[in-house]
Amino acid sequence: MNFDFSEDQKFLANEARKFLEAQCPMTAVRLVLNDDDVSHNQDVWKKIVEMGWLGTAIPEEHGGLGLGMLEVCVLAEEMGRVLAPVPWASTVYFFTEALKLAGSDQQQADILPKIVSGDVIGCYAASEGPGNADASNVKTSFDGSTLSGTKIPVTDGDVATHAVVLAKEGSGASLVLVDLTGDGVTRKTVQTLDPTRSHAEITFDKAPATRLGKAGDGDALNTELLDRAAVLFAFEQLGGASRALEMAKDYALERYAFGRPIGGNQAIKHKLAEMYVKNEVARSNCFYGAWAVSTNSAELPEAAAAARIAACDAFWFASKENIQTHGGMGFTWEVDCHLFYRRAKLLAVQAGAPKVWKEKLVRALEQKNAA
Amino acid sequence: MDFNDTPEEAKFREEARTFLKEHLDAKGDKPLRQRVDGNEFMRRAKEWQKTKAENGYAQITWPKEIGGRGGTPMQQVIWNQEEGKFDAPTGPFTIGLGMCIPTVIAFGSDEHKKRYVGKALKGEEIWCQLFSEPSAGSDVAGLKTRAVKDGDEWVINGQKVWTSGAHYSDYGILLTRTDPSVAKHKGLTMFIVDMKQAGVEVRPIHQASGGREFNEVYFTDVRIPDSDRLGDVGAGWKVAIVTLMNERLAVGGSPGPDWGEIMAYAQQAGTMSDQAFREKLADWYVAAQGYKLTKFRTQTALSRGQTPGPENSIGKIITANHLQDICNSAIEMQDHYGIMTDSDRMPADAIFQQSFMWAPGLRIAGGTDEILKNIIAERVLGLPQDVRVDKNVPFDQMKSG
Structure with missing residues (x-):
């Protein structure tokens, strides 16, 4: 049995934690929170680029580190702990993976090295309105060379240089690569529940674009991309949930009421124990997702769904009960609890809400049973 | 990986x-x-x-x-x-070899080890563990069974409860109160007791589930030689901790029907289209996987020669509630029909109905949900112990009820 990260991967996690705690403290997150004109923390982003992390799972021939998805999982968890206010998930989990999955040799050679160097920031544009955006209900359309329609909200849509867009093409759907700095693209920042991450409404008016993969493959590619991204998001959520539990525990030990630490009350102890249980259920399911995504296992659909469902549940519970444990202090702007609550919600809907994943999971189980 | x-x-x-x-x-x-x-x-x-x-x-x-x-x-x-x-x-030997004999090995004399270990190992003698009492469950150190010294012997009077296998056991390890005038943890002493002697009466407990798998054990003027004491007089709590630490690494599977069984039933019954059910099924799958995969993590630590982390402590909190919830849903899916228990007539041989009545016990046995959460909170997260109003009170002046 070898169901854990390797010593090298744990070393990477440890180094990443030290680095992020030093370079991305909560004050760095609050710089983005407190200023509507700041889309992301550019200093932190620059340092992450310098560390080479954007190329973690990009092949060496394209300037990357040539490591695997397990290493990306490790970094994702650490990013989640510090609520990194940078376009990491959009660029790495979605944009890079879409190019690796469906990009032509030329597209990969053009763009992957620029991701590593920080010249390209990517995003993924699927949502157009309320409800889950899948290939069957997008209206934005691609005519073979240009893209038209509106995507909202697009996480990091206002800072990204490029987008991968889920668009209608003919009777099917395709994934389309578009340069957001080019013609026919209008972007407006939109306000969200999580102001530490920027979002935009992007309108395409005959914007020049190229397809990723074949026409009509959009549905399948979107599904596969989401399966892979779900595992990475789950690690990021796990990091946030773990940190929220630590915050709640630390506060429960230092806050006195009725003459003793509030953490001595079973109502608090049991709440925190439940957080721990949910976090461990999430961690074990995340590990399985990591294994499935790193080995391209046929079990990825179930594994990704289970990791995502468990991680959404863990981060939601930990973030809301962390506020509750902090009492009135937890409801102030100055205490960081609400930042985790905000991020938990963003991460729970950014790659499909839990309800959508529960349905995907049950369908996968049904297919397996039928086989 | x-x-x-x-x-x-x-x-x-x-x-x-x-x-x-x-x-x-x-x-x-x-x-x-x-x-x-x-x-x-x-x-x-x-x-x-x-x-x-x-x-x-x-x-x-x-x-x-x-x-x-x-x-x-x-x-x-x-x-x-x-x-x-x-x-x-394998059932009858689990407690003896997993908990009792390791205690004998740790605290018994050379004669004890020579006399008991080999026979227990070969299945010739079966052991039980006599700790819980009617008024001492989660707070087992509050037990009342008395041991009074009489020459080279101790005289035992009292009652134990929920003793698995007492009716077929040859020996037991028995936790008693030898000094009620000191605080509760300090007045306890552990013995080896011959279960087949006069004065030991084993009565099956009629469980809420209808079965009779556990026992209560009455001790009336039972005599135990001082040489069968395990550890010092008054050191019984320390000995009991060793017994409880030796609980075997839980590697068993789910204790009853799981997501697979209820899904199979739903498919057969044509109720898979119920959206509320589908969402619950997903949650059950995630919890079951979480439990199974957490054991894999523990095994990975063992395989690497490391000490496993505390993650395994989540096990029974998940499984017992999980079982109860699945059985409840399965019965409600059967509607009025689901109230029946005849295994010849019922879907899945009435396993959902049987486990429905077993699940409440599982949430209590071997540490209640509440005690297990206390353990996680205190030992894993480092939160303070509960206020112990009885900590420094002599046992015979303590409130009880």
């Missing part, structure tokens, strides 16, 4: 499989609902235990000098996994 054995582990697994195939039927070879006669089961269990002991599979991590294999914890896990695939009658 993978789920493979190391070459050494694979070799041991193969050895274990070969041995098991030689001696046992695989699970499922025989019809499940066959009624097993109690005496016949015990005969088979003792025979199987003897075979294991003679071939070095009885207690794999014990040193060879006391009849073990001198193996690794991972080998024990592998053995348990493989043995679990066969129709192996």
